[in-house]
Amino acid sequence: MARYRIELTAEAAEFEDGFPVGNGRLGAMLHGRPGIELIDLNADTFWSGGPLPPPTTPGPADLLPALRRAVAAGEHARAEALAVRLQGTAWTQSYQPLGQLEWRHGDQRDITGYRRHLDLAEAEAVMQYSAASGAIRVAAYASAPDGVLVVTATGAGTVPAAVAPRLRSPHPGVTAARIVDPVAGPCVVWTGRAPAHVVPNYVADRHPAVVYATDTPAADGTVEAGMGFAVATAVRRTAEGLLLVVAVETGFRGHEHRPVADGAPLTAAAVARLAAALARAPQALRARHVEDYRRLFDRADLHLSGPAAAGPAELLFHLGRYLLISSSRPGTQPANLQGIWNADVRPGWSSNWTLNINTEMNYWAAESTGLEQLHEPLFQLTRDLAVAGERTAARHYAARGSAVHHNSDLWRFTAPVPGDPQWSNWPSALPWLAAHVWDHLAYGAGAGFGRATALPVLRAAARFALDLLVPDGEGALVLSPSTSPEHHFRFGADGFAATSWGCALDQELAREVLTRFVALSARWPAPADAALAREAATALRGLRQVPIGADGALLEWYDERPPREPGHRHLSHLYGLFPGTRITETGTPADFAAARRALAIRLEHGSGHTGWSRAWILGLAARLRDAALAAETIGALARDLCSTSLLTLHPDPGRPSGQIFQIDGNLGVVAGLTELLVQSHDGAIALLRALPAEWTAGTVRGIRCRGGHTAAVTWRDGRLESATVVAGAIGPLTVELAGPAAVHTADGTPVTTIEVAGAPPGRHRLCWAARSGTEYRIG
Known part of the structure; x- marks a missing residue:
């Protein structure tokens, strides 16, 4: 067709x-x-390359106390110099x-x-x-x-x-x-x-x-x-x-x-x-x-009719799923920066697994669009890195658990590479990878996966996060050292640095991984985890929240600091909104408004100039219910940041074309497109939260939701026409939509529903007692 x-x-x-x-x-x-x-x-x-050789010299962990003192004292240049000395001497292959x-x-x-x-x-x-x-x-x-x-x-x-x-x-x-x-x-x-x-x-x-x-x-x-x-x-x-x-x-x-x-x-x-x-x-x-x-x-499909049928959105949805199926299968390696397609001996950024956004973005849509078993290569990489990173945690931080930095490769490299601390000295990759492990459970994976993969990974990540926490002198705990991936703040007349403490992304990831470890250790209790779970619970009570600045925006760093690039491509301080789940419109309204303002500031200064950055913006727009921004983002991605074959691009001045293919934008955009139509992160299956005006009519089916449910939606003239949800479990099932609606089973039997709280303004939430495997029809 x-x-x-x-x-x-x-x-x-x-x-x-x-x-x-x-x-x-x-x-x-x-x-x-x-x-x-x-x-x-x-x-x-x-x-x-080949297998990583064992280290022959002591690690630089003895520098950590001095680095932390410099950070606490606001000695940015000294902290930056010490961070460089904390790095390793090798790069990924x-x-x-x-x-x-x-x-x-x-x-x-x-x-x-x-x-x-x-x-x-x-x-x-x-x-x-x-x-x-x-x-x-x-x-x-x-x-x-x-x-x-x-x-x-x-x-x-x-x-x-x-x-x-x-x-x-x-x-x-x-x-x-x-x-x-x-x-x-x-x-x-x-x-x-x-x-x-x-x-x-x-x-x-x-x-x-x-x-x-x-x-x-x-x-x-x-x-x-x-x-x-x-x-x-x-x-x-x-x-x-x-x-x-x-x-x-x-x-x-x-x-x-x-x-x-x-x-x-x-x-x-x-x-x-x-x-x-x-x-x-x-x-x-x-x-x-x-x-x-x-x-x-x-397993999943998106069909747009009306004016949107001639647009790029539907093809981008199909292409992204095609590329994940083609580049990631059980037993293979995970999709790297270019999936599995590369013609260069020295490819852009080594065509490796860049773990401060890109690798994770490759798998954002795996669960929701019915490709959950294609997640397995990423889980295997995560399991391997959780073990390999133990040496890095001990050598570079004298810490328990596992430290994984921003780059890895076939040989499971975990150390900080030489170079600028803005990208080298970021040790929070394992918590971000752990978010995918958690999502696999949330979408319906069983206890076997939970015990064999989720619990060990979260345990390793939690141990390291706990050992990275220090008091900030104001009654809160922050991770130190901490950086915001690939970005500098300015200080003094003309200084800039990356090394700080309590940066937004690291704080969000630490809160996430500690909360989830506590939950899993309660779900599958083991005597060996009891003390660590208590330690994590205590730390959570003191963990510093991401602050809001004087301009009403979420802060990227510990306090108010001028960014070196106000339109930076990374949106790390917005992780809690997307792909994270902490920030919601009704649950954390102040942070929700601050995230909206932070994104607006980035966009005002030109952010979104790479394919993957645009894909991230699309996901944020969906969570913000900003359909106009979503439509603009899809258009900009297809118009300015795709090749003739719709492969997403990243600027690269060293290439004849000035651009290089990176697969993350193609794979990440599928998640954003899906979130415009179906969301399931904040207690309900939310339908058509951010439908672009141009998408006057269409159908999406096969969308998997947290809880193991599967949804399909048809809309016409910009309004819900009908929807189905196949329940994945017994218990309360909550669906959010623009207005009240009747619910029936597939055989026409009416379902008794109650309206519950928690919906954003102008929306309604219906809840009923669901039976596993039953199809419910809405509308």
């Missing part, structure tokens, strides 16, 4: 204009070039490309009628055109069931013989071998190695920036760093045209284990995967792929 398609009439001018396909493990970016298709290949576990396949599939003469589209309903990239010798159609998809990339070329314009592709890899020493497998038949396999070390692209004064190892693998095929890879391809002539199948393998064996660099076992594994796929008929391969994909994609 056309409403699930991104349609273009020109090939990709830049990487970010291509069409991405993926199965969570293998990623491919198709450029849509007539005659010779260009396909950038990635594998989720193909990174530079970088996500790597395998290379670019060039595949000659058809006639390149006299091209007419060119068009290409990305089919979001069936996860397939298609290119069609006519050449001198006839029409050509090229279609590509990445199959999760079979673990391969499949590309077909059909039509009279295809080349008469099966031509093997070429791999152009940026890595030196890549070798090609022609193999005849008993099952797969003739294959071409390329093998090579990743760099042993890559300095991040934002570090300019380190040479060499990319280092390749020259060591010989040990007897077991492993090395300290610089894993191997294999790319296996086979091309077959079929009755319809040409079939290209691609399989990839990497030497990753786990973040604590030496990677494999011997090409022989990687070749064997890639060819075996290729052979298994080729044993199936092409039609069966595609059918298995579509069935697997649609099992996830069809």
Whole structure:
């Protein structure tokens, strides 16, 4: 269907204009070039580096008391200098490309009628055109069931013989071998190695920036760093045209284990995967792929009619869900800054997991749009980091629990990297990740997940938060040291610094994680947690609230401090409004008004100049019930911060286009769009809280809500026409809407409801006794 398609009439001018396909493990970016298709290949576990070596020198934790004294005394320059000394000496490693396949599939003469589209309903990239010798159609998809990339070329314009592709890899020493497998038949396999070390692209004064190892693998095929890879391809002539199948393998064996660099076992594994796929008929391969994909994609849908149908919102909703399905599956790595699509050896910000907003944003919509099992890679990363961060907490802070800073990678890096404290010295990543663990429980995960994942993660985060708390001299507890991610405040005539105490984001996260640990330790009591729960409860009573400034806005730092960038892209001090849940219109009205003012100030000064920042603004607008801001934000995102293929962008002056693809905006915008229509964070399932005026009519379905419920809504002329809620549990069920409404079960039986308090102005809340699995119809 056309409403699930991104349609273009020109090939990709830049990487970010291509069409991405993926199965969570293998990623491919198709450029849509007539005659010779260009396909950038990635594998989720193909990174530079190797397992983190154990430290050989003492940590800098002995500096912490002096740093805290400088912060308390307002000695900003000294605090900043000490914060730099508290940092580590290493950076994260970088996500790597395998290379670019060039595949000659058809006639390149006299091209007419060119068009290409990305089919979001069936996860397939298609290119069609006519050449001198006839029409050509090229279609590509990445199959999760079979673990391969499949590309077909059909039509009279295809080349008469099966031509093997070429791999152009940026890595030196890549070798090609022609193999005849008993099952797969003739294959071409390329093998090579990743760099042993890559300095991040934002570090300019380190040479060499990319280092390749020259060591010989040990007897077991492993090395300290610089894993191997294999790319296996086979091309077959079929009755319809040409079939290209691609399989990839990497030497990753786990973040604590030496990677494999011997090409022989990687070749064997890639060819075996290729052979298994080729044993199936092409039609069966595609059918298995579509069935697997649609099992996830069809769980939720958004359909806008009227003037909004021609706008970008619906496509952005479908594209974001498509990208998460394509880049994150159980057993894979989580989606990184670019999902699983990257063509650079030194990609932007290492294409790593940036944990001060971006990685978390990737998963904001996983629970609400029916993709909850795709959250699992993030949970595995969180479990791993909770363990790895114990050493960082001890070495850098002499603290219990686990400290995780703003960047991580395949090897579960947790330390503060060298550089400016505004981004390096932020140790609150684990509490933010813990929010996703909590949400998984809130949306209906069972006790097994709670005991095995949620409780250990929250325990580790709570221990560290408690050890970071200090008295502020005014009767309250604040985290020290503390920074507001990637932002400075000004002091003196021309000074600026990041290091402080009690910054808004850190305070919000500490309150959240301590509150939730207390709740879980009561839900699943264990003698070992009793003392820690009491300590957390005591700390919560003294924890400083985020203050409101003289201008009526929530403060970003401990007290009134001029921001270095009033229009900064990060909106960290608004976490409590979104994606957090503490600030609500009726529960905390003063903070709600202060959050509205803080956002207005940011926007007045130009915030929202990256794709992900706009996605965050959309979520905030939804929580503020500001439909006009939401509509403006969607328009600005699509108009100014998306590529031709609707991939969201971040400014990057170092690139020819001046921009780089980052997936967070694409994935985060889905959460914002969903929140405009259905919210469930403040005690009710709230319908159509922030419906843009342009969205005169439409339907959304399959929206999961906290409590395990599922909602669908239809509206016309800007008003609710009907809604259904399938209850996920027995007990009181509260729905909020613009006016009173009747409630019936699916068989028409009336349901007795009562109106309850808690609704924002102009809204109503209806409550009734629900039965698990029962469908309730409203309107």
